[in-house]
Amino acid sequence: MLGRWFIRVFLIFVPLSLLSVFFLFIHTTVEKERSSVGTLEEERGPQVELEFWNTWVHNEPWQEIIFERMKSFEKVHPEIKLHMDAIPHDEYKIKVKAAAAGRELPDLLVVWPGAEMRPLVAGRSLSPIDEIVGNYKDKLIPANKLMDYAVGGKQYAIPTVVSFTSIIYYDKALLMNKGYTHFPETYGEMKQLLTLLRNDGKIPIALGNKAKWVLQSCYLSTIGSRYTGDEFLSEAIRGERRFTDPEFVSALRVIEELNKMGAFNENMNSLDNNQQDDLFIEGKSAMVIDGSWALPKISLQFQGQLGLAAFPAVSGGNGSTTSLSGVTGQGIAINADLSPAKKAAALQFIQYINNEITYKKLLQSQMLVPANIPVPRYVDPVFKEMFELTSRGIAPVYDAVLPSDLIDTMNKLLQDMTTRKGFGPEQVAQALQSKMDEIRKGQFDSIKSVNNPNVAKKEEAP
Template identity: 30%
Template sequence: MKPVDNLKGVNELTNGKKVLGVVTAAGLLAASLSACGSSDNNNNKNASGSEPASSAPASSAAASQSSGEKVTITFQNIYPDSSDPKYQMLHKIVSDYETAHPNVHIELDSLNTDQQKLKLKTQAASKEVPDITIVNPKAQMQPFVDADLFAPLNDMVQQNGLADTFQTGILDPYTFNGNLYALPDGNNIAILYYNKELFQQAGIANPPSTFEELIADVKTLKAKGITPLAIGEKDSWTGSFLFMNILLRTYGPGFLQDVTDGKTTFEDPAFLEAVQAFEDLVKAGAFQDGATSFDYNAGENLFKTGKSAMYFMGSWATGGIETSDVSKDANVGVFKFPTVNGKGDPNQYMLAPGSAFAVSKNSKHLTETLDFLNYFMLNYPKELFGLKGAVGLAQKVEGDFKAAGYSDMSITVMDLFTSVNGGDLSFDNTMNPATSQVHLSSIQNLFVKPDTDPSAVAKEHQQAYEDNKQ
């Protein structure tokens, strides 16, 4: 795998004006981009290394349009929440495309993240992948690529200048052996959102800067009858995402890479310390009752409806929070994940190159599907900008965010990108799927059994890694 530059290339931010790609993806991916399988060769020169073919209008003339053939394109997506700007963007672009191409119907299959992952696995096993589906980068995507399920997008991304809309380096995690197989929707960092009014009700003046302060605030909020921290842990990646940020503090960047390289194991003291800290958070009453029965959308909606004081998530959540009732009167603030036991750099983040759109190699309407995806991605940042959902995109965004009515909260999130000093990718984007599944279940179990011996959690992880390492 080719080396990736340290996170230094940050594009200009001037109070939210004329933001062109909030941060370079090459920087976001600085920390740990390996452990992704032997056939991964992140070299996407064929995909984005040459000049765009043209600056033509967003859609080329698909073959089916001239023939009049009736075409249905199945589009599996993870935008089921009608209150989210991405949902509105999706339906607007689909409607516009169908109007311009009356012979084409886009059939939407909108699922939450875990539902979509499970459904795609079943579809992949029978080689019945939707025309367009959602994949995650690196290790999560590798098995589908190895199974030869996706069509290369090298040529399509050159049409209409699409390649040039993406931030530098962001296509690398979706490129294998020189072929680009998916187009990402985001480029994100993990942050904590907080409800200023609920903090004031509990007598908390400022957001916590240390984990010890976070635990104390959790107990204070809980005593006031306020749910401290919302989470949708039915979708088990959410708890993992939070846990890995704790581990990023106790160990620093690169833990999973060091495990893979044989430099440490899951029984490292920093891993045990992270497990203990996570358990302390659960035992302090941080999360809503029945957290493991709330899916991602239900967990997020607790915060968006003012029913929890904090919410830990990737910056992709900013758009939905921005347009929700909780954000009225500048009520939502954001803060960096705190130090843990005095350890860690708050400017190191969990980094999240986004979920991405892939096209089935066996699509019955491959030409039309590629044409639609090209149109969709060209219009993606434009539509989201107008819907106040353009924070944390993988594509460059042109516009005056303040003039467009974006809140101070959104501008603050964009400003945080300028402070990023490295970080890590999520567990399931780094480790092989079998080890990742053990990890996800193990962390999820801590929500109901927070007295589990951290050494037992470590041994469970290490055994899974030894059994499944490649």
Template identity: 25%
Template sequence: MTPHLSRRRFLQLTGGTALGATVLTACGSGSGAAGNQIDFWYAFGTTDIQSYYQQYFIDDYNKTTPAAKVQMSVKQVDTLDRLTQTAIASGNGPDIISTSSPAQALNYVGNGNLLPLDPYIDELGWQQAFLPWALDVGRVGGKLYSLPASYETMAVFYNPRTFSAHGWKPPTSRAEFESICADAAAKGIVPIGAGSAEWKAASEWHVTWVWNTFAGPQALYEALTGKRRWTDPVFVDAIAMLKGWFDKGWFGGSTDRYFTNKFTDMYQKLATGGAAMMVSGSWTFTEIGPYFGADAGNDATWDWAPLPSTNSGVPAGVYPLSVGNAYSINKDGKNPAAAAAFLDFLVTDPSRQLNALAAVGQEPTPIKLAESDFPATTDPRMKQQYLLLNATKNYGYTTWTFWPAKSDTYIYQQMDKVLVGQVTPKDYCAGLDSLFQEELKAGKIPPVPAPMGA
């Protein structure tokens, strides 16, 4: 997705609220033919984000009297990747190639479309600007081909008043998590607000967090790099655990209801005490607000907590990393140095990144941040998550960022069959392993940074 367009927000847009292909400035042809123009194609979730981006990223950059001005053409969210691929193949693509993930950028690397960015690492100070893992997600064959444009994670979201009323505390272990779920279910409260009616891939969120908290980042890294098989009991047992929770009706009230539940209903239940928790991604920050407080006609509040551990030996508080967008430079561009200068402006300034986070909820790039970098208007809950995410060594891996495309699709499509009893956890993992090994052999695995440990 774009840096301000999570998988959930992508759903909202393709459901009927997507912006049209409004062209802010004319799109040049031939990758900045005159060499004094940087062509940049992008997609936005809302008009306020588009306007903010135009003013504070594009216009502000052009005011710095650069060697080449940036011209941005806004495309529809659901067609940006396809339009870019077609244009690049014909030699008329943009100078800056925006992809939905490092995995998507991998396709351009294989076709020889991208310029290695390694000469700019030292020149522009990227090693010092980015978090230790951040450049690694754009490296293929030892060369840097893309920069991550945003990052997010997963967490437990809850209503503090509901927790206080029932004597619950944010869980840090499987036992604590299951205790809350059992108590909530006994009281007629939905333990985990969840549903996939509006986003069929939602099931992979739950696969992601249980694998990260049960198998752990080290085991996931080994499997993602071909050193461990997905048939390993640690992965099978995690899926069996998740299936058991669904069988108890803990997710969405029942497995059947899970497939028909809408996110609006789940947020409302969280606000009214009808649901105990939601396990979701950072995109929740920009979605949850309208259901809480005066605007929603209540005095409810919400908060978040790190993921609990669900297995001994895996520390609590793992943060699965999601890189939602990546920027690269077109190899056929006429002024790569100017394109690199624009990329540097786009992604490395903490003030610019965090002002956008506070103003319109634009997720920041994975650069090093200090508490003093955040504007006073930042939601303190959002600030807390990014400070912790910025500092953690206990990071993990989201399926939609670090699994190859076919394996990722398999994960959520086949998981739904596991939930309804059509496929066993063992067979599910065996099927994933077979498909993954094919993609591994074909070189389709996205770059995977090594874990740092808790």
């Protein structure tokens, strides 16, 4: 009887004991995992969130590459969370200016060099990134291509692409049908072609200048260089040359001539630069003048019939006959007001995006890059043609060199020249020079007040 009772107790007690040991093991293991995760999180620190503004709204092939790299970055760095806000280009520039004025810029933002970035630097809205420049300078990227994003000896962004702003994209088959085996080599011959196209009912050149910058950046930057040479802009800023000089007026006259001869679509000031490309892609125009950034989108629609050209030589010009206006672009800058933890995360992001892997992928997508990377062997022949076309010299882009206030005035005046009767090149040139004189006087007065102790004391007085 006692033996049976003992066996029953044994059969009940032992399984319960084993079960208790099992649950104790599970509890201990879970606690260890929690402790391990906790230690890992302590090593990584709390998650950092970064707000990132850019203009990548069209999902173009090169933008998809950047998006892919951003997703990869978040996998490698789970402690950093990106919040991207893609804003249309023209709206973006207005939003950035307003945000900078109220010190409400995002943690990261895409910036353009020159006139677009300098006011942000002057307003102390951007943080220098000198601590990472050594990873690029004369290693992955030549020093002269980093300079576009340097102000006062400090670096504020790393260029992602190289943008040539004035490429003529044309329909080879259409020109062949008109008797042209290649694009005209002189401006006079080009006008003859444009007249022939217009008389046949075809829009010669698709133009979308709604945002006003296209005539300045894609047209005048290269046309101006043909007439004035590349030193004109810096000399005009110093007061050594003037916008009323005959050479610059001649460049303005080209735009007036193109408009008056009906080279553009009538709704040119109602379309943006993406819509102008669509006109060309849809076969409604014979050509379009846009930046190198448009190649991936445009080339998809042409089966070996896309031609590329630079603006042809002009009569009496003092500049190169082959160079194209160009500048590095799509640099990512950092808000000056970030905490040390956020800035460290932002620098990690920039170095992940601007690295050899990204640049190689961009080249494969037909985007020109600032890095020392050879063109892949297997790329679309039209991209090789672009590479060759853009290697014949680089001219300054107006809005990357001139003061932003002057560029705003220039953009408006160029649009006015296409809409206002009796408002021609001479009036535009005089208005530009007056604005330049005003800007230079303001800079002189500012320097004078700083150097004059009496003025300084007066300003400090209550």
